[in-house]
Amino acid sequence: xxxxxxxxxxxxxxxxxxxxxxxxxxxxxxxxxxxxxxxxxxxxxxxxxxxxxxxxxxxxxxxxxxxxxxxxxxxxxxxxxxxxxxxxxxxxxxxxxxxxxxxxxxxxxxxxxxxxxxxxxxxxxxxxxxxxxxxxxxxxxxxxxxxxxxxxxxxxxxxxxxxxxxxxxxxxxxxxxxxxxxxxxxxxxxxxxxxxxxxxxxxxxxxxxxxxxxxxxxxxxxxxxxxxxxxxxxxxxxxxxxxxxxxxxxxxxxxxxxxxxxxxxxxxxxxxxxxxxxxxxxxxxxxxxxxxxxxxxxxxxxxxxxxxxxxxxxxxxxxxxxxxxxxxxxxxxxxxxxxxxxxxxxxxxxxxxxxxxxxxxxxxxxxxxxxxxxxxxxxxxxxxxxxxxxxxxxxxxxxxxxxxxxxxxxxxxxxxxxxxxxxxxxxxxxxxxxxxxx
Amino acid sequence: xxxxxxxxxxxxxxxxxxxxxxxxxxxxxxxxxxxxxxxxxxxxxxxxxxxxxxxxxxxxxxxxxxxxxxxxxxxxxxxxxxxxxxxxxxxxxxxxxxxxxxxxxxxxxxxxxxxxxxxxxxxxxxxxxxxxxxxxxxxxxxxxxxxxxxxxxxxxxxxxxxxxxxxxxxxxxxxxxxxxxxxxxxxxxxxxxxxxxxxxxxxxx
Numbered sequence: 001x002x003x004x005x006x007x008x009x010x011x012x013x014x015x016x017x018x019x020x021x022x023x024x025x026x027x028x029x030x031x032x033x034x035x036x037x038x039x040x041x042x043x044x045x046x047x048x049x050x051x052x053x054x055x056x057x058x059x060x061x062x063x064x065x066x067x068x069x070x071x072x073x074x075x076x077x078x079x080x081x082x083x084x085x086x087x088x089x090x091x092x093x094x095x096x097x098x099x100x101x102x103x104x105x106x107x108x109x110x111x112x113x114x115x116x117x118x119x120x121x122x123x124x125x126x127x128x129x130x131x132x133x134x135x136x137x138x139x140x141x142x143x144x145x146x147x148x149x150x151x152x153x154x155x156x157x158x159x160x161x162x163x164x165x166x167x168x169x170x171x172x173x174x175x176x177x178x179x180x181x182x183x184x185x186x187x188x189x190x191x192x193x194x195x196x197x198x199x200x201x202x203x204x205x206x207x208x209x210x211x212x213x214x215x216x217x218x219x220x221x222x223x224x225x226x227x228x229x230x231x232x233x234x235x236x237x238x239x240x241x242x243x244x245x246x247x248x249x250x251x252x253x254x255x256x257x258x259x260x261x262x263x264x265x266x267x268x269x270x271x272x273x274x275x276x277x278x279x280x281x282x283x284x285x286x287x288x289x290x291x292x293x294x295x296x297x298x299x300x301x302x303x304x305x306x307x308x309x310x311x312x313x314x315x316x317x318x319x320x321x322x323x324x325x326x327x328x329x330x331x332x333x334x335x336x337x338x339x340x341x342x343x344x345x346x347x348x349x350x351x352x353x354x355x356x357x358x359x360x361x362x363x364x365x366x367x368x369x370x371x372x373x374x375x376x377x378x379x380x381x382x383x384x385x386x387x388x389x390x391x392x393x394x395x396x397x398x399x400x401x402x403x404x405x406x407x408x409x410x411x412x413x414x415x416x417x418x419x420x421x422x423x424x425x426x427x428x429x430x431x432x433x434x435x436x437x438x
Numbered sequence: 439x440x441x442x443x444x445x446x447x448x449x450x451x452x453x454x455x456x457x458x459x460x461x462x463x464x465x466x467x468x469x470x471x472x473x474x475x476x477x478x479x480x481x482x483x484x485x486x487x488x489x490x491x492x493x494x495x496x497x498x499x500x501x502x503x504x505x506x507x508x509x510x511x512x513x514x515x516x517x518x519x520x521x522x523x524x525x526x527x528x529x530x531x532x533x534x535x536x537x538x539x540x541x542x543x544x545x546x547x548x549x550x551x552x553x554x555x556x557x558x559x560x561x562x563x564x565x566x567x568x569x570x571x572x573x574x575x576x577x578x579x580x581x582x583x584x585x586x587x588x589x590x591x592x593x594x595x596x597x598x599x600x601x602x603x604x605x606x607x608x609x610x611x612x613x614x615x616x617x618x619x620x621x622x623x624x625x626x627x628x629x630x631x632x633x634x635x636x637x638x639x640x641x642x643x
Contacts, residue, residue, distance in 0.1 A: 072578070072615060074585045077512035077544075078537040108520075127513075127613055129522030150521035152611050169611070200608055202619020225620070363615070 070364040073400070079106045079423030080402070088401040089426065092393040096433050097348070100391065103416055103427035107132045107144050110418035110425055112208060112338060113408045114159035118179040121408075122147075122164055124157040126420045131157070131166060133182050134425070147178075150188040155259065156207035158218055165218060165243070167207035170198040172220065174243060194218075194243045199234055201225040204257040208338075210270065212263050217242050219270055223257035228277040228302050230314060236301055238272065252290075254298035254323060260338040260358070260406065267380050269293060271327075273336035273357055276305065282365050285309065287334050288326035289357065291382040297324045327382040333362035334370035338406030338418070346413025347430045351375070356390060358404035358417060371395035373404050373417060373428075391417065391428060402426075474534035478542055484531065485543070493550040494592075501597040505552030505642055508544035509586045513613060515540040523610055552583060552642025553592030560635060567636025570629055578617065581643045586613055591640040598634035599627075 080088070082105040092100045109126035116122060121134040129151035136142050148166070156167025164178045172195040175185055185191075195218075198205075204223025212219055218241045224231040238251040238258060251270060261272030270292040276285040285305035300307065300323030302314045307325030310316075330336050339357045354375050361370035371394040378385035394402045402419040404426075410416050414429040473481065488497045493504030503511065517523035518532030519540070535543075558564055575590060583589040590598070604610040605622035612618040625633070 072586065072613070074509055075513070075613065077509055077516055078541060108516075127522060127611065128516055129520045146520075150524070152522060201616075202605070202608075202611065202623065203616035205611075205616060225616075 072363045076421050085424050099431050101427045104134050104425040107423050109420040111155045111420050112157040112406045113418050114157045116179045120179050124154045147182050147185050153206045156209040158209035158211045160211040167209050169205035171196045195241045208259045210261045219251050221258040250296045252292050254300045256301045283332050286329035286332050287336050289328040291327050328385040333365040334359040340407045344409050344413030356407045358407050360403045368395050469530040470534050493547050494553045502553045503547040504550035505583050506547050507583050508548045510588045511544040511547050512540050555641040556638040558639040563635045567632035570632050590637040591642045595634040595638045599630045602630045
C-alpha cells in the first residue's frame with residue numbers, strides 16, 4: 001500500500017504532467033529517435049505500460065541527499081532603513097565614472113517598475129501584494145505610498161496607453177489614468193480584469209508584463225509548474241495579450257520561467273531572460289538571454305538545456321537542433337530577472353543600446369552567485385553577445401545587501417534598479433571619470 | 439461581519455477597551471483603531487488570548503506560535519497586513535501594525551519554548567505520516583526552527599490540515615517559490631491528516 005503512493009515530493013503535479021507527456025509523445029513519436037543523452041538509464045517510452053507507470057526517475061529534479069540543507073536563503077521581511085541603505089550604497093561597485101545612490105527607500109519588496117504618463121513610478125511587490133507609487137514634488141522630494149493592496153504575488157507591472165496594468169498569478173488587471181486619482185484606485189475586487197485565462201497552480205505562477213506599444217499588447221509569461229518536467233500544454237510559454245479585446249496568442253514556447261524581458265524598439269522583437277532548472281547541480285544548467293526572432297519560436301525546455309545539451313531523460317524526445325539557441329548563457333543559478341535596452345544619453349556612448357540585466361541571485365546553490373546587474377553588449381541580431389559586470393557588491397558572502405530585480409531608465413538617462421530584499425530603488429548615474437576620482 | 443463582533447467581544451473580554459467603545463457598533467475601522475491604540479503589551483495580550491498564554495494554542499483552528507522563526511512570524515504578519523493572506527480574524531489586528539510592531543512580535547514568539555509533543559493516541563496514523571514525510575519536509579522546515587519556514591513539530595493537527603488545504607485551494611501562496619502549493623496539490627485529505635498527526639506528536643527541538 002505504501003509503495004503505491006508517492007511520498008511528499010517537490011515534484012508534484014505528476015498527474016497533469018503525465019497527460020501532457022502522453023500528448024507530447026503522440027505528437028512527436030516520429031522524432032523520438034534523437035541522439036542519445038549523455039547520461040541516464042534507457043527508457044522504453046514507446047510502450048503503453050511506460051505511461052501507465054513511468055519509472056520513478058522519469059520525474060526530474062527533486063531534492064536529493066547531496067542537496068539537503070540547501071533551503072532558500074532567509075529573506076528579509078521588513079525594509080532596510082534609509083540610513084543603512086545609504087551605507088550599503090557605498091559598498092556597491094560600479095565602473096569608473098558611475099555612482100550608486102538611494103533613489104527611494106521603504107518601497108515594500110519592490111519588483112517590476114513602470115513609469116506613468118505624469119511622472120509617477122509604479123512598483124509591484126514580491127509577496128507583500130502591494131503596488132507602490134513613488135511621486136516627486138516640485139521641490140524634488142520623493143514620497144512612497146501604497147496605492148493598491150491584496151494581491152497574491154503582484155510581480156508584473158506595466159504602463160501603456162494611459163493604463164496601469166498589474167499581473168497577479170492568474171489575473172491581469174488594468175486602471176485607466178491612475179495618476180488622476182492615486183489615492184482612490186479602489187478595492188481589488190472591483191478592479192477591471194483585462195485577462196485571466198490562466199490555469200491555477202503554485203510553482204512559477206508569478207508574472208512579468210512586457211509592454212509592446214506598437215501592437216498595444218502585453219507579453220506575459222506562463223511559467224512551467226515545476227523545476228524540470230514536460231509542462232501541461234498551456235504552460236511553459238509566453239503569450240501576447242491584447243487588452244483591447246482580451247485576445248491572446250503564443251509569443252514563445254519551450255520556456256521554463258521568465259520574469260524579465262523587453263521589446264527592442266529598433267526591431268519590435270521580444271528579448272527575455274529565462275531561469276534554468278534547479279537541483280541539477282551548482283553549475284548546470286545555465287540561465288539564458290533569448291531573442292524571439294520569429295513569434296511562437298520554441299526555446300527547448302525541458303528537452304534541451306543551455307541550447308546544446310540534451311536533457312538526460314527528456315532529451316530522448318527531441319534533439320537540440322529542433323530549438324532556438326540562446327543569445328547568451330548567463331550562468332547557472334544567477335536568476336536573471338528584469339532587463340532593459342539603454343536608450344539614454346547620460347552614460348558614455350559605448351553604452352548605447354546595451355542591455356542591462358538584473359540577476360537576483362541564487363537561492364539554493366552551495367556558494368551564492370548572481371546578485372549583480374550585468375551589461376550585455378550585443379546588436380539587434382543577437383550575434384556575438386558578450387557580458388560584463390555593471391553593479392556588483394550586493395553579495396558579501398555571509399550577508400546580502402540586496403537583490404536586484406528590475407531596471408528602468410529615468411528621464412535624466414540614469415537607471416533605476418528595484419530590490420525586493422531591502423525594499424529599495426537604487427539609482428546609477430554617470431558623473432564622469434573626473435568627478436568620480438575626487 | 440461575524441468576525442468583527444468577535445474582535446469587539448475579544449477586546450471587551452480582555453477589558454482593555456473602554457465600555458463606550460464596546461457599546462459602539464464595531465466597524466472595520468473602529469476595531470482596527472481600538473487595536474492600534476493599545477500598547478505593545480496589550481496588543482500581545484490580545485494575540486495570546488487565542489494563540490495561548492505561552493504561544494501554545496488550545497483554540498481549535500488557531501496555530502501555536504511558540505518557537506516559530508522570527509522571519510516566519512514577520513512574513514505572515516506582513517501578508518495579513520496587506521491582505522495578501524486573507525483572514526477575517528487576523529485582518530483587523532494586522533492592518534494597523536507597523537514594521538516595528540511586527541518585528542517585536544516575531545522576536546517574542548521566537549523566544550518562547552516550542553510546543554510539547556501531543557499525546558499519541560493513534561500510533562498507526564503516526565507511522566503512516568512518518569512514511570509519507572520520509573524526511574522531505576525537514577529539508578526546508580528545519581526542526582530547530584530557523585529561516586523563513588515554520589517549525590512543524592508540535593503544531594495543532596487541525597491547523598496543520600487547514601494550512602495544507604489553504605495551499606491546495608490557492609488561499610495561501612507562501613513565500614514566492616511556490617513550493618507549498620506544489621506539495622499540497624499532490625496530497626489527499628487522508629494524507630494531510632497523516633502528516634498533521636505525525637508532526638503533532640513530535641517534540642520540538
